Amino acid sequence: MDGNLILSNILNPPILFFFLGMTAVLVKSDLEIPPPIPKLLSLYLLFAIGFKGGVELIKSGITQEVILTLIAAMLMASFVPIYTFFLLRLKLNNYDAAAIAATYGSISAVTFITASTFLTELGIAFDGYMVAALALMESPAIIVGLILVNLFTEDDKREFVWSEVLQEAFLNSSVFLLVGSLVIGVLTGEHGWQVLEPFTQGLFYGILTFFLLDMGLVAARRIKDLQKTGVFLISFAILIPILNAAIGLLIAKFIDMPRGDALLFAVLSASASYIAVPAAMRLTVPEANPSLYVSTALAVTFPFNIIVGIPLYLYGINLLWR
Amino acid sequence: MDGNLILSNILNPPILFFFLGMTAVLVKSDLEIPPPIPKLLSLYLLFAIGFKGGVELIKSGITQEVILTLIAAMLMASFVPIYTFFLLRLKLNNYDAAAIAATYGSISAVTFITASTFLTELGIAFDGYMVAALALMESPAIIVGLILVNLFTEDDKREFVWSEVLQEAFLNSSVFLLVGSLVIGVLTGEHGWQVLEPFTQGLFYGILTFFLLDMGLVAARRIKDLQKTGVFLISFAILIPILNAAIGLLIAKFIDMPRGDALLFAVLSASASYIAVPAAMRLTVPEANPSLYVSTALAVTFPFNIIVGIPLYLYGINLLWR
Amino acid sequence: MDGNLILSNILNPPILFFFLGMTAVLVKSDLEIPPPIPKLLSLYLLFAIGFKGGVELIKSGITQEVILTLIAAMLMASFVPIYTFFLLRLKLNNYDAAAIAATYGSISAVTFITASTFLTELGIAFDGYMVAALALMESPAIIVGLILVNLFTEDDKREFVWSEVLQEAFLNSSVFLLVGSLVIGVLTGEHGWQVLEPFTQGLFYGILTFFLLDMGLVAARRIKDLQKTGVFLISFAILIPILNAAIGLLIAKFIDMPRGDALLFAVLSASASYIAVPAAMRLTVPEANPSLYVSTALAVTFPFNIIVGIPLYLYGINLLWR
Amino acid sequence: MHAVKKIEIIASALELPKILEGLNQSGVRGHAVIHNVTGQSLQEGREDFDMTMLDNSVYIIAFCMPEQIKPVVEHIRPLLNKFGGTCYLSDVTEIRSINCVASL
Amino acid sequence: MHAVKKIEIIASALELPKILEGLNQSGVRGHAVIHNVTGQSLQEGREDFDMTMLDNSVYIIAFCMPEQIKPVVEHIRPLLNKFGGTCYLSDVTEIRSINCVASL
Amino acid sequence: MHAVKKIEIIASALELPKILEGLNQSGVRGHAVIHNVTGQSLQEGREDFDMTMLDNSVYIIAFCMPEQIKPVVEHIRPLLNKFGGTCYLSDVTEIRSINCVASL
Numbered sequence A, B, C: 001m002d003g004n005l006i007l008s009n010i011l012n013p014p015i016l017f018f019f020l021g022m023t024a025v026l027v028k029s030d031l032e033i034p035p036p037i038p039k040l041l042s043l044y045l046l047f048a049i050g051f052k053g054g055v056e057l058i059k060s061g062i063t064q065e066v067i068l069t070l071i072a073a074m075l076m077a078s079f080v081p082i083y084t085f086f087l088l089r090l091k092l093n094n095y096d097a098a099a100i101a102a103t104y105g106s107i108s109a110v111t112f113i114t115a116s117t118f119l120t121e122l123g124i125a126f127d128g129y130m131v132a133a134l135a136l137m138e139s140p141a142i143i144v145g146l147i148l149v150n151l152f153t154e155d156d157k158r159e160f161v162w163s164e165v166l167q168e169a170f171l172n173s174s175v176f177l178l179v180g181s182l183v184i185g186v187l188t189g190e191h192g193w194q195v196l197e198p199f200t201q202g203l204f205y206g207i208l209t210f211f212l213l214d215m216g217l218v219a220a221r222r223i224k225d226l227q228k229t230g231v232f233l234i235s236f237a238i239l240i241p242i243l244n245a246a247i248g249l250l251i252a253k254f255i256d257m258p259r260g261d262a263l264l265f266a267v268l269s270a271s272a273s274y275i276a277v278p279a280a281m282r283l284t285v286p287e288a289n290p291s292l293y294v295s296t297a298l299a300v301t302f303p304f305n306i307i308v309g310i311p312l313y314l315y316g317i318n319l320l321w322r
Numbered sequence D, E, F: 001m002h003a004v005k006k007i008e009i010i011a012s013a014l015e016l017p018k019i020l021e022g023l024n025q026s027g028v029r030g031h032a033v034i035h036n037v038t039g040q041s042l043q044e045g046r047e048d049f050d051m052t053m054l055d056n057s058v059y060i061i062a063f064c065m066p067e068q069i070k071p072v073v074e075h076i077r078p079l080l081n082k083f084g085g086t087c088y089l090s091d092v093t094e095i096r097s098i099n100c101v102a103s104l
């Protein structure tokens, strides 16, 4: 059963192109997707997913389920960095521990998007407001991470400009575009949806596929860094997502989300940020070693989630939700 | 009535994304659409609008209305820079006056495109040959502007290479691509249209939306320049478009264009160029201060037209055409 | 008859935009499609054509026709560089002769794609596995070219790292992406096709058109190099493609390919590589003069094939196949 | 002709705003920034461009008067030590023109 | 090894053709152009890229023989004064190779 | 402050891997690469960008210790002579920082 799910997941073009990208690096092909094309693709994906989410959010309205889901999202995004921080301190210094904790507390939009297309494939419904959850879960981990650094490192000359930090956390381009598109989706509703549909819907799957080709290239280039990260972090990068997904599923079950939403929530909990958070950490906790937090998130957790994780978590749902 | 029009205009995705772009700059988000992506989007828009115009032009044929409209377009594009020049000289030196006059004599293709989608929204028809008018109105202002500079500045060492100037005016990339696509549209007609339709039509609205997001960023970045431009120019940048639109409407009424065409003609008259003409002025009238002519066109006139102007001019039409 | 074919070919948007691009350079318009946009377009085309080919290959299955066609492709790709090498040596040194021979032994994917849309236009069917032939014909010429250099130049200090050469030949980005997409097309089949259809199919014609606009720019910029190449090479660049197409057609007739496949095979035989092979030659045979092999392929052979060649070869088929 | 100093800074794209602020504070008003620079630093490195901006560097060039060097060093060195990046100084001759550094 | 001169010009992208023509007329055949340079000039400036090409600068590098400097200055300075931009000269050592400046 | 050497190489984008390998073999670990450089070489040239990578150049900058120059020249010159490209050396002063060349 689980095997089938994984297979039907792997045999989708996006995942296969992700493999193709990884292969290109491994066989030393000169295939590359030059900048700023990946930027364009990710802007498109945030634009499309945000807009779609807004349009659906306005249909469903702000029900109690919505509120509950969003609260759960916030809690999860604040809880994960805290508990992982203490776990990581066993092996790492406070700076690295805090940076990695923040990375795993936050989310990966592409993992979310891949999961949503997986659900669409299987004909399992999910709610548009999950995109709001996606948006809400990106920032808290950054704040929590910095608070942890402040508490656990006596470091006088560290004076964050908190305004800058909040800026980084809530106004970085991905959060901003996602939330903005969501709001516009809410404002324009069904009508706006129809006029944009060929662009936001028609191209979506293809552009995701193309983007995952690049993700494969990027992830594979990071693999060599893993030698430096060591076994502890690599296993962390696989086990913690599973654990976070499990916690996420229990919460989802508790506030009984429908299956589709539950999967997306699990995926959000399991995923790690490899852009927004690392960029914030690089500037606010320069003492931490970027190759630790970027490479684990990008070269281990991301591939794991989109290949094995998503179907695995769905399998869990199929057990729990019957 | 007018209010409703403005609202129904504002609540379209393109305009809302324009606001989103402006907001991004105001709240200092790091959202940016890196080069050459905006270039790609604008090439696409010129390609699509030109091609569509050509296909429709061949349907309608070169009727007397077409001739009249194009003549009116030429006249308007030559008249505006002349009268605005003398107006501007009251406050500015001849170099700045000529440069700004040329800017407002020319047109903004994106404003035109936004107006055309607005018409499509409202189900008001317009003719494909208005695109030919668009193409014809970009260049004359550049020539007129330079003639004015020659007449009103005794500047011996200024020797334009007129061939260069005409080159700039008639073969700059936007005019060239627009006219070229139009001609190809004429040559391939309905058949060509069908094969290109998913590309030129399907994506059009979405790419315009995306492009206006960038326009919002660009326009907002220019706002700080407005301090230097002063009240006179800022009010100029709002009042002159309205005046030009009004003149345009009277001409349109006189040669009785249908409503849709009349709006587009008014919009062409009201809009100001922020790429082709400024680039030409920078090289041919370097004495003029670019931040004067670019910033007014980009940070005042462009937003005014797409947000308030378009519905306002349509309101005027609804009054005049009944 | 032939005239009609040429006309109906020329009056398609892709060819007309190719002319537009050439015109832009000739009239010195500043129209340009800045990097990396052309790269993006070509990645898309390889992705789409490869994927489509794979999907159709799985439908048809690996029949005897497929095997025969692929063998013919390999032979042709190895034979052409050998015979052209000896032809070229009459006028050129061994380095230039080998580099040009390799260029003409290999293929141009865009020429192939243009031919396939031409067939679609005329409603002539062709098989998906021709894409496999396309992929197979890119590399051999590189190998053959280098073997020729080794045999005919006593040049002790030349020590190719053959691994590098094979790398260049079989893993360069275009071959890699094409083959990868083909394999993924095979793996995902009809289902994958449906989800990607709006992206890979809907946009295909439009993006090809846009890409040919850029090809027109690039080709025209090379024209001035032709003065240096001389009459011999220019006539070579027109006559050899015709000869290769003829040979290709005879082989096609012999293993009786259907008309559509025959045209594509002729086009592959006639076309010359202006990216993969020149890049490889620049590094492995630096003694050869790039402007000789790039400019002939790009400024003569490519335009000749897409404008005159394709319909001409089809005309030949119409004669032979009745 | 006039003798001026050239400042070259290579650093992570993320530091750019801080560095430019440092230059401005040092009274160096003019600068040019080259983006999308890839590279390899002394420790480890990567040649590919990267979606994760972390590895993309910027190359900053600023020409200034010799007396401005001292404040620049004071403002920039702490940034380099905290965030990484390297900074180099050299002597160049400026051609007098309206916008030239020495024209102030 | 051979002593040659390095010319660096930073100017608006719109001036590029005129400047390159100036270099060619001065007998400086080789040059390299770096595009999409953002920056800030002495008066005011903008860091963002801009669709309106006006603010994008180019960074032009040309290595040449010392005796070519004089004509270059004569050709380039008027352009800088008219259209803006800055130009700097410095001394570098060239590694002899087939294409090297000194190899003529 | 510390005196170091600056190496500038302009060459075809296709040569980049070979040149970087040459630098590494010479013990020069740090470098920065600027891509999409257009230009004109001594013989003939083209200013436009080009899909056919052949004409796009890269501009490579490496700062290193004076004693590293000799091996660099030995490794790079053969590449320049075989594949084209030009290489220049100059003196710069390095601002001491954690990552600076001299800090080893």
Ligand SMILES: Nc1ncnc2c1ncn2[C@@H]1O[C@H](COP(=O)(O)O)[C@@H](O)[C@H]1O
Pocket (backbone or CB within 6 Å): D010, D011, D012, D037, D038, D039, D040, D041, D042, D043, D045, D055, D057, D083, D084, D085, D086, F029, F030, F031, F032, F033, F061, F062, F063, F064, F099, F101
């Ligand atoms: N010795 C060097 N020469 C030239 N560029 C360097 C050197 N060291 C570092 N860099 C560049 O500076 C960037 C940041 O270096 P770092 O701060 O040491 O990580 C690297 O990505 C390189 O592009």
Ligand SMILES: Nc1ncnc2c1ncn2[C@@H]1O[C@H](COP(=O)(O)O)[C@@H](O)[C@H]1O
Pocket (backbone or CB within 6 Å): D029, D030, D031, D032, D033, D061, D062, D063, D064, D099, D101, E010, E011, E012, E037, E038, E039, E040, E041, E042, E043, E045, E055, E057, E083, E084, E085, E086
């Ligand atoms: N002192 C300077 N150092 C480095 N770059 C400069 C300097 N002054 C001006 N620039 C660059 O040159 C471009 C044109 O300058 P300007 O001609 O003064 O507008 C600016 O956009 C900057 O990128």
Ligand SMILES: Nc1ncnc2c1ncn2[C@@H]1O[C@H](COP(=O)(O)O)[C@@H](O)[C@H]1O
Pocket (backbone or CB within 6 Å): E029, E030, E031, E032, E033, E061, E062, E063, E064, E099, E101, F010, F011, F012, F037, F038, F039, F040, F041, F042, F043, F045, F055, F057, F083, F084, F085, F086
């Ligand atoms: N004298 C020079 N000054 C600056 N750049 C040069 C010079 N000569 C050549 N180049 C650049 O180096 C690249 C390769 O030169 P080459 O190896 O001679 O073909 C050219 O495309 C130019 O961009």
Ligand code: NA
Pocket (backbone or CB within 6 Å): A080, A104, A105, A106, A107, A244, A268, A269, A270, A271, A272
């Ligand atoms: Na998470």
Ligand code: NA
Pocket (backbone or CB within 6 Å): B080, B104, B105, B106, B107, B244, B268, B269, B270, B271, B272
């Ligand atoms: Na106007």
Ligand code: NA
Pocket (backbone or CB within 6 Å): C080, C104, C105, C106, C107, C244, C268, C269, C270, C271, C272
């Ligand atoms: Na061939």
